[in-house]
Amino acid sequence: MSSSDDHAGIARLAPASRPRTLVVMGERHFRDMFDAPRLHRLRHLCDVRGPLPAGSFHDGRVRAELGEVEVLLTGWGCPPLDDEVLAAAPRLRAVFHAAGSVKANIPPAAWQRGLVVTSAAAANAKPVAEFTLASILLEGRRTWRYVEGYRRHRDGDSAWRDLVPPTLNHGAVVGLVGLSRVGRRVAELLQPFDFTVLAADPIVDRDQAARLGVTLADLDDLLRSSDIVSLHAPELPETRHLLDRRRLALLKKDAVLINTARGGLIDTAALIDTCRAGHIRAILDVTEDEPLPADSPLYELPSVQLTPHIAGSMHGETRRLADSALDELERFLDRRPLEHQVEAAGLSTLA
Structure with missing residues (x-):
């Protein structure tokens, strides 16, 4: 039934x-x-x-x-x-x-x-994938920059708009780190959009990736090539701080990093430095410590969006x-x- x-x-x-x-x-x-x-x-x-x-x-x-x-x-x-x-x-x-x-x-x-x-992990993957898709599309439009610019300047036609990086929702590269249940669902949801989708996953072969409409890539190459990177890998001893200081430095200027998987996949200290320098933007639904300590610099960084682990079923x-x-x-x-x-x-x- x-x-x-x-x-x-x-x-x-x-x-x-x-x-x-x-x-x-x-x-x-x-x-x-x-x-x-x-x-x-x-x-x-x-x-x-x-x-x-x-x-x-x-x-x-x-x-x-x-x-x-x-x-x-x-x-x-x-x-x-x-x-x-x-x-x-x-x-x-x-x-x-x-x-x-x-x-x-x-x-x-x-x-x-x-x-x-x-x-029930397969059922829980659906809202996480939907949250991820929504984040990709909103970040691809650089929505947060326009929200903040409009709020501060109160002039929708001001020169501040010229400082916003170009939108990404046509022809951009999205990189999926891990083709887990959620990663696969995100790949499926991205198919109607005008993105090139790369994926890094050591246990997925090219035929499996092709059926999902994605191209397999080495993780470092994926990070160098992607405009938006979304994490969907499990947290294992070998994936802890998978995105360390060296790998975060590979990301493009103004790239967006989305994490709805596990906080420990990212070296938090290195991420804080990278975002503080204005190099990338981070969308974090999970963090290495949950709840995030009240004195974490992540709360104060304008290039970081924090949500309290809400991507899953609610x-x-x-x-x-x-x-x-x-x-x-x-x-x-x-x-x-x-x-x-x-x-x-x-x-x-x-x-």
């Missing part, structure tokens, strides 16, 4: 055996995700026990339920499933994560135990995540193949 708002209105037989289930996530995220139809569907599929939602594994009611629980439905705000939690849940068979990355929640012991783990958008998790749960109960299962072997390339 496909995800939609009318699940509750479709008559279906309940699963023969509804698994004992705990929902563990933040209260606000749960309220956003589970409207009445989705809550009805959850209760239809599962025997939901304990607090709804549970915010901690240390709550007495949750600890009492862990001994019987077979399924966890988790999301943002769920604490890690540490060894103590796993030991207290001997019947646990599966974790359906109604959010993106599972790395912070699922420890090695869970994989060793053979738990089924799924993620408010009603999070219902896609609930649908994804519930769809996977239904497939699991029906013994059908899962579409978004996370395997331990693939963790090294995931965000």
Whole structure:
């Protein structure tokens, strides 16, 4: 059954055996995700026990339920499933994560135990890609320069406009660092526009890139060639500070750097110096420390736009995540193949 708002209105037989289930996530995220139809569907599929939602594994009611629980439905705000939690849940068979990355929640012991783990990362990629596309198009128009110039001079026809760099939305080069779920979706969304799109990704071949309408390039060459660079790589030991001082210096004058992936991909000290010098503009939805310390120079730099990690699903958008998790749960109960299962072997390339 496909995800939609009318699940509750479709008559279906309940699963023969509804698994004992705990929902563990933040209260606000749960309220956003589970409207009445989705809550009805959850209760239809599962025997939901304990607090709804549970915010901690240390709550007495949750600890009492862990001994019987077979399924966890988790999301943002769920604490890690540490060894103590796993030991207290001997019947646990599966974790359906109604959010993106599972790395912070699922420890090695869970994989060793053979738990089924799924993620709603594919559903969460959609709003991130849309945010990125909007940023590319607005930055391509140099919108922030006109907003600031108009506000300061209050004269839309003033000579200050001659100081704004040329717009980029026709014939510019966009560089995607990483063809992750989000990177691939951004590549697809860019196809109707008049951009040349380059991509740097060590595990994607040229045929795969061509199907997305992008040309593979070495990372340094991509940085030298691109007018707008958007980061979509996972943060791994080998990608930490991927854009260091040397690589930031490769960017064109007045290039735009967009980061909706992970803050640690950029050397923050080097970025501050590069933006302070007026060499590039940075659009940062993620930073190396989150929240960013109140005394960070990034707040004060006019060439930096900061948003507090809002590119992913918010408010009603999070219902896609609930649908994804519930769809996977239904497939699991029906013994059908899962579409978004996370395997331990693939963790090294995931965000």
